[in-house]
Amino acid sequence: MRSSSPRSGFPSPRLFSRVPLAGRYPAAVALSLLALSPYLILTTATTLMKPQITREIGATPFELQLTSGMSNAAYAFGAVAAADLVQRVARRHLYLLCEAGFVVSSVLALSAPGIGLFATGVVLQGLCTGMLLVCALPPLVTGHPIGRLRTTAAVVSLGLFGMVAFGPLVGGLVGSLGGWRPLFAGLATLAAIGLTVGALAFEGNEPPAPRAKFDWLAIPLALGTTTLPFFGVAWLTRGSFSDPEFSVPVVCGLVCGVFLVGGQYKKTEPLMPVRPISNTLPVVGTLNAMLVGASFTTLLELTEAYLTREAHYTPLRVGTLVTPQIAGVFVAAVLFRRLMATRWTPYLALSGTLSVSIGAAVLLAVSTKNASALVPVAALFLGFGAGAGVTPGLFLAGFSVPSAQIGPTFALVELLRSEAAFLIGPVLLHLALTTGLAEGFHLAVVITLTVTVVGVLLLIVLYLLGGARPQPPDLESWLSGRSTAYHSPALLAGLRKP
Numbered sequence: 313m314r315s316s317s318p319r320s321g322f323p324s325p326r327l328f329s330r331v332p333l334a335g336r337y338p339a340a341v342a343l344s345l346l347a348l349s350p351y352l353i354l355t356t357a358t359t360l361m362k363p364q365i366t367r368e369i370g371a372t373p374f375e376l377q378l379t380s381g382m383s384n385a386a387y388a389f390g391a392v393a394a395a396d397l398v399q400r401v402a403r404r405h406l407y408l409l410c411e412a413g414f415v416v417s418s419v420l421a422l423s424a425p426g427i428g429l430f431a432t433g434v435v436l437q438g439l440c441t442g443m444l445l446v447c448a449l450p451p452l453v454t455g456h457p458i459g460r461l462r463t464t465a466a467v468v469s470l471g472l473f474g475m476v477a478f479g480p481l482v483g484g485l486v487g488s489l490g491g492w493r494p495l496f497a498g499l500a501t502l503a504a505i506g507l508t509v510g511a512l513a514f515e516g517n518e519p520p521a522p523r524a525k526f527d528w529l530a531i532p533l534a535l536g537t538t539t540l541p542f543f544g545v546a547w548l549t550r551g552s553f554s555d556p557e558f559s560v561p562v563v564c565g566l567v568c569g570v571f572l573v574g575g576q577y578k579k580t581e582p583l584m585p586v587r588p589i590s591n592t593l594p595v596v597g598t599l600n601a602m603l604v605g606a607s608f609t610t611l612l613e614l615t616e617a618y619l620t621r622e623a624h625y626t627p628l629r630v631g632t633l634v635t636p637q638i639a640g641v642f643v644a645a646v647l648f649r650r651l652m653a654t655r656w657t658p659y660l661a662l663s664g665t666l667s668v669s670i671g672a673a674v675l676l677a678v679s680t681k682n683a684s685a686l687v688p689v690a691a692l693f694l695g696f697g698a699g700a701g702v703t704p705g706l707f708l709a710g711f712s713v714p715s716a717q718i719g720p721t722f723a724l725v726e727l728l729r730s731e732a733a734f735l736i737g738p739v740l741l742h743l744a745l746t747t748g749l750a751e752g753f754h755l756a757v758v759i760t761l762t763v764t765v766v767g768v769l770l771l772i773v774l775y776l777l778g779g780a781r782p783q784p785p786d787l788e789s790w791l792s793g794r795s796t797a798y799h800s801p802a803l804l805a806g807l808r809k810p
Contacts, residue, residue, distance in 0.1 A: 331404075332512055337460055339513035340452050341467050346506030347411060347448040349475045350418075350499040351441035354434075355384070356479030357495070359616050360487040360627040368492070371427040374550040379431040381546040381734070383438035385538035388730040390442025391723040392534040396583055398446065398719060399524040404514045407447040411507040414440040415500050422496035433496075445726060450719040451515065453710070458787050466649035469703040470641065477637040477695050480616065484631020520716075530583040533572035534727065540565030541735055548742040562735075569731065576724075584724040588713045592778025593658065593800035596771050597708025598725050600661045603767040604701030605733040607668045608694055610760050611675060612637075613737045614744060614753055615687060622749040623680040633687040640667075640695025648704055655782035657704050658775065664701025665768045667693045672761035676754060702729065711785045711797035736760075779806040 333339040358365075362376055371379075397406055414437055421433030453464055486492050544561035551557055576586040589598065612634065619630045644664065651660050671693035678686045709725050710718045740759060744752030778801050785797035 331515055333509075334513060334515040335455075336513060337456050339509060340456065341464075343407075343506055343509045343513055344448040344452045344467065345471050346502055346509060347407070347444040348441060348471045350414065350502045351387070351437050352472065352475035353479045353482055354437070354499065356476050356612065357483030357486065359613065360480060360483035360620070360631055361492050361495075364487060364490065365430075365492055369424055369426050369430050371430070372550075374546065375427045375431070377549040377738075378543065378546040379427070379434050381542035381738075382431070382539065383434045384730060384734045385542040386435050386438035387442040388727045389534055389538045390439040391445050391726045392442075392584070393439075393531060394443035394446035395720040395723040396524075396527055396531060397443070398519070399521040400519050402517050402519055403447050403451065404510075404516045407444065407510050407514050408507065410440040410443045410447065411503055411510055414444070414503040415507065418496050418500035418503060422493045422500070437499075442726075446719045446723050448514075449722060453718060454715045454791060455515070458791055461787055461791075462649045462652050465652040465703065465707060466645040468706070469645040469648055469699050472703060472706075473695075473698045474638065474641045474645065477641045477698070480612070480631040480634045481638075482631070484626075484628040487627025487631075489628070527583045529575050529579070530572060533568045533575065536568035537565055537572055537727070537731065540568065541731070545735055545738040545742075548738060552746070553742075584720045585713050585717045586724065588717070588796075589709045589721060589724070590803060591712060591800035592775065592780045592803055592805065593798050594709040594712035595803055596658065596775050596778075596780075597661060597705035597712075598728060599705075599767075599774075600665060600708075600771055601702045601705030601725060601729050602732040603764060603771070604664050604668055604697055604705070605729040606736045607665075607672065607760055607764045608698040608701075609733040610737040610740050611668070611672055611690075611694055611757065613741050614756050614760075615675060615678075615690070617741060617744065618678070618749055618753040619683060619687065622753065623683050625683075633684065634691040636688045637691040637695025637698070640692045640697070641699035644696045644699025645703075647700065652704075652707065653784060653787060655784045657708060657785070658780075658782065660700050661704040661708065662768070662771070664697045664699065664704070665764060665771070666697075667700060668697030669761060669764045669768065671697060672757055672764060675757045676761070678753075708798070711787075711790060712800055713796060715790050715793055774803075777804050777806045778802070 358380055365371065366373065366376055394406065417433045417436035417440060419433070421430050421437070424430035424433060449468060452467070453461070456464070482495065486495050540561040544558045544565065547555060547557045553559070573586055576582040576584050577590065589595065615634065616630055619625045619633065620627070625633075648660060651657055671690040674686055674690040674693065678690070706722065706725050710721050713721050740756040744756040746752070747755055780801055783798065786795065787797055789795045790797035
């Protein structure tokens with residue numbers, strides 16, 4: 313059985329005494345950022361480095377795209393797998409194992425003479441980081457006094473999207489100046505530092521359910537939900553929308569996702585708390601995170617492709633032009649720190665979606681003549697949108713379940729967000745390339761903008777029909793395990809009233 317006690321997984325005093333920096337908030341922040349940052353930087357840095365990597369290891373574009381897709385799939389799957397493993401394995405042990413695994417996988421990738429070893433290393437990087445997300449973030453959120461929660465919220469925002477926003481600049485530097493192997497060596501070094509900090513600071517705990525059975529429903533379905541669609545979209549690098557190699561894996565993977573969520577909703581003791589987050593606030597927050605994540609990733613990929621292939625900018629110039637997104641993410645993190653404990657969090661999440669829409673509208677006016685002036689403006693709005701839209705949505709879901717379930721909740725939301733973000737982008741990019749970038753870029757941006765605006769309107773309607781009213785979260789009760797922080801009305805509750 314899975315433990316649902318609010319004190320599940322709390323530090324063991326015996327283990328606590330052996331960890332010299334246990335309970336130190338700065339150390340907890342450091343180990344969380346070091347766990348997530350290396351891979352998240354790589355997710356957006358790779359695009360601008362692809363030509364160089366392709367030449368040096370003799371890979372085809374399809375092989376490199378498949379490697380990237382399977383790595384993203386491994387990240388999403390790893391979060392779900394970790395949610396299962398932390399029931400039986402101490403978080404500290406799993407953290408140290410995954411951080412060491414990231415070091416080894418980085419060494420495999422940087423030393424690879426060909427695509428086989430490189431792909432193995434990069435996919436393992438994604439798997440380890442997905443597991444680290446569930447190992448490292450929940451203790452940072454729930455294991456410190458309530459006064460730290462606002463800062464923690466900002467740290468999570470910077471950790472998730474600040475590093476993603478920093479990736480293109482790193483990729484541009486490497487793509488123009490060379491040195492992708494030293495970059496992987498640097499990532500391995502960061503992970504080694506994270507391993508050291510974790511050994512000194514990560515508190516030990518007794519597993520909450522050491523005899524819990526393997527979830528034969530959730531884990532295989534999560535594997536199919538991630539790997540099948542990501543293979544399908546990677547196929548577009550060498551095929552077309554009409555190929556069964558594209559359509560069959562994507563459809564089968566989405567069906568697996570439906571059965572995964574539906575099965576977890578019906579289970580009395582689910583791995584991931586689907587039923588508790590099926591109310592208005594967490595549903596709106598999760599859908600908002602999915603919408604913003606997908607729009608941001610798609611627009612970034614489209615912009616990089618347009619500037620590289622149509623405007624013929626160097627990778628460094630492209631990375632520099634989109635760098636203002638870092639400032640946008642930072643502003644969003646600061647705002648979330650101020651607003652997290654107030655009733656304004658849903659509005660901040662909505663402002664993120666609106667900001668992404670503004671960024672898309674600016675990109676509609678981009679041409680090869682004015683890209684240097686307009687792309688930084690669009691990047692600023694996109695960065696703010698990503699920071700303000702995703703992390704508040706994540707916390708709207710996390711605060712709607714007991715604090716002991718925040719890890720599985722983060723795993724579920726990240727699975728859904730990753731599914732949306734890394735599926736839609738490659739599809740619209742393929743559409744733009746096959747149409748011709750001069751026209752295809754703007755067509756794909758129009759589609760993304762339309763989906764985002766329609767999505768905003770639907771989320772507002774869903775929020776209003778739920779009868780939700782702005783409310784500050786009850787953080788004290790949530791941290792103590794007495795209740796959830798949000799008491800959200802049921803989905804579409806307004807329509808159910810007599």
